[in-house]
Amino acid sequence: MNTVAADPKGVDSGPHFMDGDHAIAEGGLAAGCRFFAGYPITPSTETAERFAERAPEVGAMFIQMEDEIASIAALIGAAWAGQKVMTVTCGPGFSLMVENLGLACMTETPMVIANVQRAGPSTGSPTLTAQQDMMQAKYGPHGDNAIIALCPDSPQECFDLTVEAFNLSEFYRVPVIILTDETVGHMHEKVVIPPADQIKVVPRNNYSGPADKCRPYKFDSQGGHPMVRAGDGYNFHITGLVHNEKGYPAATAEQGKIVVTHLMEKIAGNADKIIRLDEDQTDGADVVVVSYGITSRIAVKAIQDARKEGIKVGSLRLITIWPFCEKRIGELAGKAKAFVVPEINYGQMVKEVERCAGGRSKVISVNHCGGAVHDPQVILDAIRKANQ
Amino acid sequence: MSTTEIRFSGFGGQGIIRCALITGKALALYDDKFATMTQSFGPEARGSACSAQLVVSDERVLYPYLTQPGVLMALSQEAYDKYYGELPKGGILIVEEQLVKVRGEHPDIRLLRVPATRYAEELGNRLFTNLVALGFLTAVTGVVTADAMKKALPGLVPDRFLKINIKAFDKGYEHGLKMTGQNNGGDAS
Known part of the structure; x- marks a missing residue:
């Protein structure tokens, strides 16, 4: 990935005592995001507030839209007009964005969407994690x-990963989703924002060659292809229909295969480059706790207690959720007796762990219906059970 | 590893969340500690009891919520009623003396009354009550340094009220030092 130093205008360097939501806004501004369209919803609103407050001094645009459908639609337009773009929401708003999220994937439009998850389903418990x-x-x-x-x-990490989200989004021309949660979003901790020259950002890559060679798409299962900016004088087309490299509709089975393979493989085929994990003592572990987000911090407490009891337990924290770390789980399966998967849902990522473990290790789900974080004791009990 | 859990409580509008933000920022940025601050976000936090929680540690805070608060600052009757029961033996309870009527003398905990409203009124506005209480908490708990607290204020109180907020803090701080028999160096400002 070709990177440059961040534009200092968007970088509020120095140590801060800041919540996760604000850090997401700062990460976006540091990464060069200059367009935000959104609709307020708890527990994500603080991101929008922060961005709106900072927009005038940074020279960014903030629009409060009529709803989340319009918000993501505005992002697609602004992205093709040359801006790095972001929005923030939570479950109910994300549900509304889903249709145009598909359009963004199909049109290979870079954008960052933060979902500060709250307890569902439906409107659920708006203020709870x-x-x-x-x-x-x-x-x-x-x-x-x-x-x-x-x-x-x-x-x-809200700051750090938002910068990374923009970089991945720009390079692979794909929506990148920050899946955080109410706890991290509303929690204040020390956040150190580095000087602009230490923040590497992937700049927007716009086509600037001859008109007859202009192609908004290249279906080669790779990232790094230029966008074409509306208004630069090139004739091109953007559609949700299956399209050719000029972007014009070409809805045939043959072209569908070319487009879908590209969309899937530019991510799956580069999974090794994209995936980031945080591992601690997983090699040689009898039990591996697979966790992510706020739950991974609660899990560490349980892991520390389990180690005091002599259990060989490792921690595998998913920093990248999608694409899923199939290969790493496959490597550990059969070596560890069991995987323990605590998560604040009825059991979602545990299904991926089961799939990749392929029956070679036990997989124990420690689910939670939401509204609070786990009691570390519950995770400790699962680790003990897994070690039997 | 030493960990202290603090609950700041009162009613909405008293600057309770602000107290936790100032203390958290002081600890995390100027006292070289790890501090994690969370706050009540329920609809019940609007206008009635309001609470912010701070976990302070020498190591990274893993569990962000309170498990066993060691310090409770209560600036309203409702907050005191709701939370005093969670303090363990030896816990520190700080109440605003005009706003909270304590139920019994709590022999198992360290009960400290601060005349924060009175000092704030002497400075010209009840709005400074929270800063007086915060200065008092700084002196009696020793969890955070006065120096760090004052460094944390810019950005968290309006610039034009910075000096008077520092004065309010000092009032509470000096009162706390006197009450706990600590030497008053006379240079809290």
Whole structure:
């Protein structure tokens, strides 16, 4: 990935005592995002507030739209007009965005969407935490498509991963979703924003060659292809229909295969480059706790207690949720007796762990219906059970 | 590893969340500690009892919520009624003396009354009550340094009220030092 130093105008360098929501806005501004369209919803509103407050001094645009459908539609338009774009929401708003999320995937439009998850289903418990939208992020839109999703465990990571989300989004031209939660979103901790010259950002890559060679798409299962900016004088087309490399409709089975394969493989085929994990003592472990977001911090407490009891337990924290770390789980399966998967939902990512473990290790789900974080004791009990 | 859990409580509008933000920022940015602050976000937090929680540690805070608060600051009757029961033996209870009528003398905990409203009124506005209480908490708990607290104020109180907020803090701080028999160096400002 070709990177440059961040534009200092958007970087509020220095140490802050900041919540996760604000850190997401700062991450976006640091990454060069200059267009935000959104609709307020608890527990994500603070991100929009922060962006709106900072927009005038940074020279960014903030629009409060009439709803979430319009918000993501505005992002698609602004992205093709040359801006780096973001929005923020939670479950009910994300549900409304899903149709145009599919359009963004199909049109290969870079954007960052933060979903600060609250307890569902439906309007659920607006002020309470959850991790219930993990599958929706990937399987929300109809049709085959692939996105990237990242999951921060602290306000600091909210900043860091939002910058990374923009970089991945720009390079692979794909929506990147920050799957955080109410706890991390509303939690204040120290956040250190580095100087602009230490923040690497992937700049928008706009086509500037001769008109007859202009192609908004290239179906080679790779990232790194230029966008074409509306208004630069090139004649091109953007559609949700299956299209050719000029972007014009070409809805045939043959072209469908070319487009879908590209959309899927530019992510799956580059999974090794995209995926980031945080592992601690997983090699040689009898029990591996697979967790993410706020739950991974609670899990560490349980892991520390289990180690005091002499249990060989490792921690595998998913920083990248999608694409899923199939290969790593496959490597550990059969070596560890069991995987323990605590998550604040009725059991979502545990299905992925089961699939990749392929019956070679036990997989124990420690589910939670939302509204609070786990009691570390419950995770400790599961680790003990897994070790038997 | 030493961990302290603090609950700041009162009613909406008293600057309770602000107290937790100032203390958290002081600890995390200027006292070299780990501090994680969470707050009540329920609809019940609008206008009635309001609470913010701070977990302070020498190591990274893993569990962000309170498990066993060691310090409770209560600036309203409702907050005191709701939370005093969660303090363990030896816990520190700080109440505003005009606003809270305590039920019994709580022999198992360290009960400290602060005349925060009176000091704030002497400075010209009841709005400074929270800063007086915060200065008092700083002196009696020793969890955070006065120096760090004052460094944390800019950005968290309006610039034009910075000096008077520092004065309010000092009032409470000095009162706390006197009450706990600590040497008053006379240079809290």
